[in-house]
Amino acid sequence: MSMGPENALNALNALNALNALNALNALGSSNALGAPGGESPLLGEALITNRDGIAGARIPDIPAPAPGLADSPQNLPRLSTSVRAAIFQAELGQSVDLSVEINDGLPTATLWRKTAERDRKSRTVTFAPMVEMTGPTTEQLVTQLRLVGSYARLRADRGAEVLSQIGVPTAFFGSIGFLDPARTPHTIELLYTALGFALPVIQRTKFAMAVKRPIEFSPQVQPMIATPTHGSLPSGHATEVFLMARVLWKLLRESGAPQYADHDNAYWGEMLMRQAARIATNRTVAGVHFPIDSVAGAALGLTLADHVHAMCRGGGWSSACLKAPKFNADDDFDWHQLYAAKGDKLQPEAGTGDHVYATFETHEAGGDAPPSPALNWLWQKALDEWRDPQPAAGR
Amino acid sequence: MAQWIPNPLEQAGDIIDHVTFFRLSRAGADTEPAPDTIWWSVLVELEEISIDTLAARISDFAQDLVIPAAYDAEDRARSLPRQPVTLFARSALVAHLNDRSQDLGIASVLLGAETPARFLDRDAAPRDLPGIEVADDVVVQAVVDDGIALAHDLFRRGATATRIHYAHIFEAEPVPGGHTSLGRGLERAEIDRILAECTFGGMLDEDLFYSRTGQLDPAREVFSTVALRRSHGTHIMALAAGAPMAEEDAKHPILCAALPSRIVGDTTGLDMVPLLYLAFHILVRQARRFRRQDGTPAPVIFNFSYGNNGGPHDGTGIFATLFDHYFGPDAPRATAQEQRAWLTLPAGNANLEQLHGVVPEGASGPVTLDLCLLPDDRTASHVQVWMPSCPKDAQPDFARITVHTPAGQCGTIDTQPGAHAELVGAENRRIAWLAYQYVGGHTRRGLVTLSINPTADLTDDTALAPAGQWRLEIERHPGLSDDPIHVWIRRDETLPGQMPGGRQAFFDNPDYVRFDRFGAPLPVDPPDSDCPVRRSGTLSGFSCGAEPVVVAAYVAQEAVLSDYSAAGPLNPTPGGPQPPRDGPDLAARGDDSFVRRGVLSAGSRSGSWVRLAGTSVAAPQVARIARGDIARATGSARDWARALAQADGLPLKDDPGPTRVGAGAVRSAPGEA
Numbered sequence A: 001m002s003m004g005p006e007n008a009l010n011a012l013n014a015l016n017a018l019n020a021l022n023a024l025n026a027l028g029s030s031n032a033l034g035a036p037g038g039e040s041p042l043l044g045e046a047l048i049t050n051r052d053g054i055a056g057a058r059i060p061d062i063p064a065p066a067p068g069l070a071d072s073p074q075n076l077p078r079l080s081t082s083v084r085a086a087i088f089q090a091e092l093g094q095s096v097d098l099s100v101e102i103n104d105g106l107p108t109a110t111l112w113r114k115t116a117e118r119d120r121k122s123r124t125v126t127f128a129p130m131v132e133m134t135g136p137t138t139e140q141l142v143t144q145l146r147l148v149g150s151y152a153r154l155r156a157d158r159g160a161e162v163l164s165q166i167g168v169p170t171a172f173f174g175s176i177g178f179l180d181p182a183r184t185p186h187t188i189e190l191l192y193t194a195l196g197f198a199l200p201v202i203q204r205t206k207f208a209m210a211v212k213r214p215i216e217f218s219p220q221v222q223p224m225i226a227t228p229t230h231g232s233l234p235s236g237h238a239t240e241v242f243l244m245a246r247v248l249w250k251l252l253r254e255s256g257a258p259q260y261a262d263h264d265n266a267y268w269g270e271m272l273m274r275q276a277a278r279i280a281t282n283r284t285v286a287g288v289h290f291p292i293d294s295v296a297g298a299a300l301g302l303t304l305a306d307h308v309h310a311m312c313r314g315g316g317w318s319s320a321c322l323k324a325p326k327f328n329a330d331d332d333f334d335w336h337q338l339y340a341a342k343g344d345k346l347q348p349e350a351g352t353g354d355h356v357y358a359t360f361e362t363h364e365a366g367g368d369a370p371p372s373p374a375l376n377w378l379w380q381k382a383l384d385e386w387r388d389p390q391p392a393a394g395r
Numbered sequence B: 001m002a003q004w005i006p007n008p009l010e011q012a013g014d015i016i017d018h019v020t021f022f023r024l025s026r027a028g029a030d031t032e033p034a035p036d037t038i039w040w041s042v043l044v045e046l047e048e049i050s051i052d053t054l055a056a057r058i059s060d061f062a063q064d065l066v067i068p069a070a071y072d073a074e075d076r077a078r079s080l081p082r083q084p085v086t087l088f089a090r091s092a093l094v095a096h097l098n099d100r101s102q103d104l105g106i107a108s109v110l111l112g113a114e115t116p117a118r119f120l121d122r123d124a125a126p127r128d129l130p131g132i133e134v135a136d137d138v139v140v141q142a143v144v145d146d147g148i149a150l151a152h153d154l155f156r157r158g159a160t161a162t163r164i165h166y167a168h169i170f171e172a173e174p175v176p177g178g179h180t181s182l183g184r185g186l187e188r189a190e191i192d193r194i195l196a197e198c199t200f201g202g203m204l205d206e207d208l209f210y211s212r213t214g215q216l217d218p219a220r221e222v223f224s225t226v227a228l229r230r231s232h233g234t235h236i237m238a239l240a241a242g243a244p245m246a247e248e249d250a251k252h253p254i255l256c257a258a259l260p261s262r263i264v265g266d267t268t269g270l271d272m273v274p275l276l277y278l279a280f281h282i283l284v285r286q287a288r289r290f291r292r293q294d295g296t297p298a299p300v301i302f303n304f305s306y307g308n309n310g311g312p313h314d315g316t317g318i319f320a321t322l323f324d325h326y327f328g329p330d331a332p333r334a335t336a337q338e339q340r341a342w343l344t345l346p347a348g349n350a351n352l353e354q355l356h357g358v359v360p361e362g363a364s365g366p367v368t369l370d371l372c373l374l375p376d377d378r379t380a381s382h383v384q385v386w387m388p389s390c391p392k393d394a395q396p397d398f399a400r401i402t403v404h405t406p407a408g409q410c411g412t413i414d415t416q417p418g419a420h421a422e423l424v425g426a427e428n429r430r431i432a433w434l435a436y437q438y439v440g441g442h443t444r445r446g447l448v449t450l451s452i453n454p455t456a457d458l459t460d461d462t463a464l465a466p467a468g469q470w471r472l473e474i475e476r477h478p479g480l481s482d483d484p485i486h487v488w489i490r491r492d493e494t495l496p497g498q499m500p501g502g503r504q505a506f507f508d509n510p511d512y513v514r515f516d517r518f519g520a521p522l523p524v525d526p527p528d529s530d531c532p533v534r535r536s537g538t539l540s541g542f543s544c545g546a547e548p549v550v551v552a553a554y555v556a557q558e559a560v561l562s563d564y565s566a567a568g569p570l571n572p573t574p575g576g577p578q579p580p581r582d583g584p585d586l587a588a589r590g591d592d593s594f595v596r597r598g599v600l601s602a603g604s605r606s607g608s609w610v611r612l613a614g615t616s617v618a619a620p621q622v623a624r625i626a627r628g629d630i631a632r633a634t635g636s637a638r639d640w641a642r643a644l645a646q647a648d649g650l651p652l653k654d655d656p657g658p659t660r661v662g663a664g665a666v667r668s669a670p671g672e673a
Helices: A010-018 A041-054 A073-078 A081-093 A138-164 A170-174 A185-209 A236-255 A267-286 A291-313 A373-384 B018-026 B051-057 B059-064 B073-077 B091-097 B188-197 B206-212 B232-241 B273-287 B322-327 B334-338 B615-626 B637-647
Strands: A096-103 A106-119 A122-134 A317-323 A358-363 B003-006 B039-046 B083-090 B106-114 B140-146 B156-158 B164-169 B184-187 B254-259 B300-304 B341-346 B356-359 B367-373 B381-389 B399-404 B410-414 B420-424 B430-439 B445-452 B468-476 B485-489 B549-555 B586-591 B599-602 B609-612
Touching: A073 A373, A081 A185, A081 A291, A081 A373, A096 A185, A106 A185, A122 A185, A122 A291, A138 A267, A138 A291, A170 A185, A170 A236, A170 A267, A185 A236, A185 A291, A185 A373, A236 A267, A236 A291, A236 A373, A267 A291, A291 A317, A291 A358, A291 A373, B003 B410, B018 B091, B018 B106, B018 B430, B018 B445, B039 B051, B039 B091, B039 B273, B051 B059, B051 B073, B059 B083, B059 B091, B083 B091, B083 B273, B083 B322, B091 B106, B106 B273, B140 B232, B140 B273, B164 B188, B164 B273, B184 B188, B188 B206, B232 B254, B232 B300, B232 B599, B232 B609, B232 B615, B254 B273, B273 B300, B273 B322, B300 B615, B322 B341, B341 B615, B341 B637, B356 B367, B356 B468, B381 B468, B399 B430, B410 B420, B410 B430, B468 B485, B549 B615, B549 B637, B586 B599, B586 B615, B586 B637, B599 B615, B615 B637
Parallel strands: A122 A317, B140 B254, B140 B300, B164 B254, B300 B341, B341 B549, B549 B586
Antiparallel strands: A096 A106, A106 A122, A317 A358, B003 B420, B039 B083, B039 B106, B164 B184, B356 B485, B367 B468, B381 B445, B381 B485, B399 B410, B399 B468, B420 B430, B430 B445, B599 B609
16 A cells, blocks of 8 residues: 555555454464464375374264355454455445546546445446546646755654654554554454555546656655655545544544543544644655645545445545645645544635635435445444443343 | 965954954855845944934935834934844945944944845834733743744643733744734734634644744745754743643743744854844833733843853853843833843853863963864854953054964964954955954953854855864963953854754864763863863853843752853953852753753643753743742842852752852752643
């Protein structure tokens, strides 16, 4: 995924990152109980001789097992996380499509939300625009380069953060919400599911935008980490961290736990967004992104969060229209213009006057977009990790 | 091949300040703006004339002059025997002001920092400041520093309510229609409004806050250390005046001024004094607004945690007399005498930096100071050689001063009016400037300045000075004075969070003993050493006045004075029986222990804590203690400080002596905020 180190192994890292419980990989090693793995010749030999030693003559009258439960989420707990990841991606991946238009040299990418009326084997497919994004002008980027130069002064201060956030910054969100592989395995799985869905969307959009990196605008940028080879806008980090932050915030809000309630204030939500913004900004500090990349990434990630939620839970979804040329290139990234954590709301409009650069709309759920049962299972499992345990009946 | 040229400039005797002359000549050498378009802050000392009179005399330069709006009509009309005034002027005007033959009524000129025009509001107009009625137990706290995180919770009374009554942000671009010629002035209501605007879901977005106050604007390359985890001004102001937000602290309103970070690559050296003067002037006016029920002004305690190596070190320096100018017996406004005002200053941290040399009377033969000029020094280096005092009309030739370059070329001047020499390189471009000038007023001393170009620059059109060992030879002419000649190297280093540039030159004499027999740094000069490089006399040039409380630093756990803490004694005051002080007045905690350097105080964001060491952090702790006592203290601030140290002092090991510790070490508990 885009957060992986940018080298020849990046694609493998991306696959690896999808696996929430890293040790369990479909092609990876056996688990602690020595489940058949196949990569150990010794174990293979041992199992062969072992069978010869104890299996005995064929048993004639073993009862047949019950048939498998077809297409049922009840099977999901018995699947490895990487198998589940593939199933979840099959659900999410087919829910979008992307088209590109180029006008006056500026590309506009449209991410379509695909829904279908399903009637046994027939489908009536509908595409609705979910994210429409127009790339920035070169002049804007030249202006934005000044901000990149200014942010370089923070490198000594933030070096540890920048380096620690090259990969998926689970630890940073885990220091706000209580994330732990033992305590919240399904939440982590859900977050990685969302990231796994976002990655191709991000890379396809970047490919369409083809925005050059700061390093190509000046020899003085000298980023403190390697510049990724993919395009600059939208920022993959910004997309991913705002997606993570908002999905987490939705879980916390739905949990009903009193501290996460979103009545007067939204402390957890604000803090999660603040964390996302810091990580996004750190990529500018590092010298690999313009602030406008973060604007586009945050808009995309926040919108995708609603889509992921709708796929998991049903309900409404959002659409965004980002016109980067309208963004005032002297401005910095300010996520508050896009979203309010209190109430979990996208702002209808971002920017002012001639510089309204983003609009958001929310849409009611249609009958053609029921939640995916598999994804719904994952959401519920994740949500249960945030709900307070209830006292047993009669106690 | 470089060579020294003696007395190349016919009018050199008309130059009031040779460092100003040198820096102006270097300005624009390797920066983009043309030299004549550069704006400078400059401190001029007016002699028997008013600001209005000066403005009339230089009316031909009206386009090159900004008189800060902080000077109101009364300030501008006032004429005094001497009054320092901060102006903003373009290079041509500064050169004009620095020319004695123009007879403008200017006694001294001190060039400050380059000031980009976009930070200046030439249309800003003075305004009246209405009084603020406060309770009788209110003590105002005023802090001048850089990088002050105004929104820190230790400076707030509530989520969107500040304790800061006025903040002057020199590092911000002014807003149109404002009343600030440089930077932006924020009243309390304005700060509260921005706090409210930047609070979302019950939480303050501090990054956004500082972009709204103008302290941070990456698109306009406006930078403040409040963007970093640690900022000097935040740390200092929290030590002086921080209080938990939950405690309604109306008793200690805060005034502050944040000086600019090094936003421009000023390779000529940098002098903060003009802006310090302006900041003080602004805060003094603000402080006068606070009136108790009976109409008398509330007491005020100022803290400046800044130091400077230069100056005559006899109590007459232009910064040393700042406090006197505003609150001394001859201060211009009646309220100045009514208002009880104290100032705390750090002793300085130069004790071990090898920046001070002494040539005593009776030295046999020339005294040599090896001046180590470091490579990759992107800013100019400046050395001051102060003569014994003498009247202006009878300036003895105290010494013959020779400067050797690392390659062996030597230039020599006598300490006589007009004497100067220039080191030039290829195409006759100036590399160094050595000159004598007389500093009048109360100082009444001859001063030789050696100004040397940077040793490195990224552009290829600068005449670089050679790095390596330069040599100053000072040969005293006997029988002219019993007082020593003092030599100080000016500060020239990159401070944390600032743009890299300067590298500090130092004296590197072979007989300077750095360590004791156990290998530990020696904090005092060995008694049996003849080495002219001295730890004594390193007290900050700012801290040599008679009025301020000067604070040294100690290490709390080991109960020793911090090795870096600068020391007296001072030069004798010309015409006076003795110098105004022997050294600092007292010491406060500068370090928790040898391994826990510094003390904890506020980081740049609410709720964060960071360490900072030095006499800079000791001074505001004394300011904090003082606020409880100033109203009822009967003597001077220094009497109070000395009594404080003696009453419940922390006994320090090794008996540091009065020139290092003053009356003793005060128990202070940093972090109590």
